[in-house]
Amino acid sequence: MDVLTQSALGGLGSGLIYALVAICIGIVYNATKILNFAQGEFIMFGAVFTWVAMQFGAPYLLAIPVGVVAGSLLAVVTEFLVITPVRRRNPPMWTYVFMLMGVHYVASQSIGLSPIGTDPLAVPSFLGDEPVRIGGAAVSSHYLVVIPAAIVIVVGIHLMFRHTNLGRSMRATASNESGARLVGISVASVARKAFLVCGIVSALLGALILPITTASNTMGLALTLKGFMGAIIGGLGNLKGAVVGGLAVGFLESVMVGLISYRWAESLIWATFALALLFLPHGLFGTTVDEPERV
Amino acid sequence: MMLKSISSQRGKTHSESRSRPHRLARPRPSLASLWPGAVLGLVIWVTANFANSYLVSVATFMSIHALGALSILLLIRYAGLVSFGQSAYVLVGAYTSAILTVNVGLGIVAGALAAAAMSGVIALIIGALLLRSSGHNFAIASLALALVAQSLVDRFSFTGGFEGIVGIPSLGQARVAFSIIGVIVLAIFIAVAMLERTSTGLLLKSIGEDEYAATASGFNPRRWRMGVFVASAMVAAVAGSLLAHTLMVVSPSSFGLELNVMLVFMLIVGGTQSVWGALLGATIVGLFPVVLGDFSNLYTLLYGIGVIVVLLLMPHGVSGGFETARRRAWGLLRGRLSAERGGA
Numbered sequence: 151m152d153v154l155t156q157s158a159l160g161g162l163g164s165g166l167i168y169a170l171v172a173i174c175i176g177i178v179y180n181a182t183k184i185l186n187f188a189q190g191e192f193i194m195f196g197a198v199f200t201w202v203a204m205q206f207g208a209p210y211l212l213a214i215p216v217g218v219v220a221g222s223l224l225a226v227v228t229e230f231l232v233i234t235p236v237r238r239r240n241p242p243m244w245t246y247v248f249m250l251m252g253v254h255y256v257a258s259q260s261i262g263l264s265p266i267g268t269d270p271l272a273v274p275s276f277l278g279d280e281p282v283r284i285g286g287a288a289v290s291s292h293y294l295v296v297i298p299a300a301i302v303i304v305v306g307i308h309l310m311f312r313h314t315n316l317g318r319s320m321r322a323t324a325s326n327e328s329g330a331r332l333v334g335i336s337v338a339s340v341a342r343k344a345f346l347v348c349g350i351v352s353a354l355l356g357a358l359i360l361p362i363t364t365a366s367n368t369m370g371l372a373l374t375l376k377g378f379m380g381a382i383i384g385g386l387g388n389l390k391g392a393v394v395g396g397l398a399v400g401f402l403e404s405v406m407v408g409l410i411s412y413r414w415a416e417s418l419i420w421a422t423f424a425l426a427l428l429f430l431p432h433g434l435f436g437t438t439v440d441e442p443e444r445v
Numbered sequence: 446m447m448l449k450s451i452s453s454q455r456g457k458t459h460s461e462s463r464s465r466p467h468r469l470a471r472p473r474p475s476l477a478s479l480w481p482g483a484v485l486g487l488v489i490w491v492t493a494n495f496a497n498s499y500l501v502s503v504a505t506f507m508s509i510h511a512l513g514a515l516s517i518l519l520l521i522r523y524a525g526l527v528s529f530g531q532s533a534y535v536l537v538g539a540y541t542s543a544i545l546t547v548n549v550g551l552g553i554v555a556g557a558l559a560a561a562a563m564s565g566v567i568a569l570i571i572g573a574l575l576l577r578s579s580g581h582n583f584a585i586a587s588l589a590l591a592l593v594a595q596s597l598v599d600r601f602s603f604t605g606g607f608e609g610i611v612g613i614p615s616l617g618q619a620r621v622a623f624s625i626i627g628v629i630v631l632a633i634f635i636a637v638a639m640l641e642r643t644s645t646g647l648l649l650k651s652i653g654e655d656e657y658a659a660t661a662s663g664f665n666p667r668r669w670r671m672g673v674f675v676a677s678a679m680v681a682a683v684a685g686s687l688l689a690h691t692l693m694v695v696s697p698s699s700f701g702l703e704l705n706v707m708l709v710f711m712l713i714v715g716g717t718q719s720v721w722g723a724l725l726g727a728t729i730v731g732l733f734p735v736v737l738g739d740f741s742n743l744y745t746l747l748y749g750i751g752v753i754v755v756l757l758l759m760p761h762g763v764s765g766g767f768e769t770a771r772r773r774a775w776g777l778l779r780g781r782l783s784a785e786r787g788g789a
Contacts, residue, residue, distance in 0.1 A: 236756065246583075252750070255749030
C-alpha cells in the first residue's frame with residue numbers, strides 16, 4: 151500500500167510537470183505546426199539561471215524572475231533567429247525539427263562549456279529538507295509549492311484561451327490558418343507570442359522544479375521527450391489531452407519504477423510510448439475535426 | 446543511311462528530353478553514371494597508401510559514418526520516412542558482431558553477415574509495427590524504440606551492461622582495415638546507385654516522393670516500404686559491425702541519439718537529392734576535426750551551430766540549394782533558346 155501511495159504521489163508531481171511541458175509543446179504546435187525539440191532547453195535555462203541568481207545571493211523567490219527572463223529570452227531568440235527567417239520560404243517540416251535539435255545542442259553545450267559546467271546544480275527548498283508524509287508515503291516538501299503552482303498555471307492557460315484575444319487568435323490559427331488570416335489575424339505574430347508564452351511557462355516550470363530535480367545542462371532533452379509523450383498520448387494540440395497525457399506519463403513512470411524495478415522501467419516506458427504512438431496515433435482526445443478548445 | 450537515321454533520332458530524343466519541363470527519368474543502368482565510384486576508388490587507394498596514419502583513421506570513420514548516413518538516406522529517398530532511431534540498428538550490428546566474435550568465437554566475416562541478418566530480422570518484426578505510422582509519429586516512435594534498445598543493452602548482462610564488450614578483433618593493421626572498409630562501403634554505395642538506375646529504383650523513388658501516385662500506378666507501397674526498411678536496417682548493421690571492429694569496444698553510450706543526429710546532419714550537409722549525398726556529407730563533417738583541431742568538447746556545439754546555419758541559408762538542404770541553382774540556370778538557358786526559336 152505504501153508503495154502505491156508513494157507511486158501515486160510521485161506520479162502526480164512529475165505528471166503535472168510533464169503536463170505543463172506537453173501544454174507548451176501543444177501551444178507551439180498549434181500556432182506553427184512545428185514540433186518544438188528545443189522545449190526542454192527553455193526549462194533548462196529557467197532552472198540553470200535561477201540557480202545562477204541564487205549563487206549571487208538572491209533568495210529563491212527573487213531568483214525565479216531571473217530564470218524566467220533567461221528562459222523566455224531563449225524562446226524569443228529561437229523564434230526570431232531560427233523560425234522566422236526560414237518560415238517565409240516554406241521549407242519541409244524536417245528543417246524546423248533539425249534546426250530546433252540544433253538549438254538543443256547549442257543551448258546545452260554552451261551551458262556545459264561555460265563556467266556553470268556539467269555538474270548537477272542543487273539548491274535547498276525554502277520549505278526545508280524534511281519530506282512531507284502522507285499516509286505512509288514521503289515526498290519532497292517542495293511539491294507543496296510545485297503542485298498548486300502547476301494547477302494555477304494550467305487554469306491560467308485555460309482562461310487565456312477562453313477569454314483573451316491572444317487565446318482566441320491562437321485557437322483560430324490552430325483550427326484554420328488561412329481562415330485566421332482572412333479575418334485579420336497575423337499568424338506570424340501568433341507564432342511569436344506562442345513561443346513567448348511557451349518560454350515563460352517553461353522557464354517558470356524550470357525554476358519551480360529546481361529544488362526537487364536539480365538542474366544540469368543536459369536535463370532538457372528528457373523533459374522534451376516526456377513532454378512529447380504526454381502531448382501525443384493526449385492528442386497533439388489539445389489542452390485537456392495534454393493534461394491527461396502528461397499525468398498518464400507521470401503515473402506510468404512512477405508506477406513502473408515503484409512496482410517493477412528501476413532497472414527495467416526506462417525500457418518499459420519508451421516501449422509503451424512507441425506502442426501508444428503506433429496504436430493511438432491521434433492520441434486520446436485528438437481528432438481530425440475542429441476541437442471546441444484547442445491549446 | 447541507317448546510321449544517319451539513328452543519329453538524328455538520338456539527337457531528337459535528346460533535345461526532346463531537354464525541352465520537357467520535368468525531365469522524364471528513364472531507367473538507364475549505365476556505368477558512366479557511376480563516375481563518383483571510380484573517383485572514390487582512386488581516393489581510397491591514395492589514402493590507404495600515402496596518407497599519414499591520422500588521416501587514415503579519420504577516413505576510416507568517415508567511411509563507416511557514410512554507410513550509417515546511407516541507411517537513413519535509403520528510408521528518406523525510397524520510403525519518404527525520416528528516422529530518428531536508425532542508431533538502434535547500428536547498435537544491433539555492432540553488438541551482434543561483438544558477441545559472436547568475442548563470446549562465441551566466430552570469424553569476423555561470419556559475424557558481420559550474422560549481424561546484418563539479425564538486424565534484418567529485427568527490422569522485419571519492428572517494421573510490422575512501426576510502418577503503421579509515418580511523418581513525425583514515425584520519427585518519434587523510432588526514437589522511442591532506439592531508446593528502448595539502448596537501455597536494454599545497458600541492462601542485460603550478456604551485452605556487458607554499462608561497460609559494454611571489449612577485446613573485439615580488429616580487421617588488421619590500420620591501412621589494411623581502411624582499405625577493406627573503404628571497398629565494402631564503396632561497393633554498397635555503387636550497388637545502391639546502380640539500383641537507382643533500374644526500373645525498381647524508379648519505383649522506389651516514386652514511393653518516397655509520392656506514395657499515392659505509386660499506389661495509383663498499381664504498386665503496393667507497404668510491401669516495398671517494408672523491404673526498404675529491412676534493407677536500411679541491414680546497411681546500418683554492417684556499419685555497426687565495421688564500427689565495432691574498428692573501435693574494438695562497444696558500449697551503449699556510443700549508439701544514442703547523438704549518433705543518429707550526427708548521421709542526419711551529414712545528410713543535411715550532403716543533401717538527399719543523390720545517393721552520394723551521404724558520402725559527401727560524411728566527408729565534410731568528418732573533416733571537421735582535421736580542420737578545427739582536437740576540440741572534442743566543442744563538436745556538439747559546432748554541430749548545433751552548423752545545422753542551424755546550413756538550414757538558415759538553405760532551408761531545403763544543401764543539395765536542395767544546388768538543385769534550385771541548377772534549375773534556375775537551366776531555366777534561363779532554356780528561356781533564351783526557346784525565345785530564339787520563337788524568333789526564327
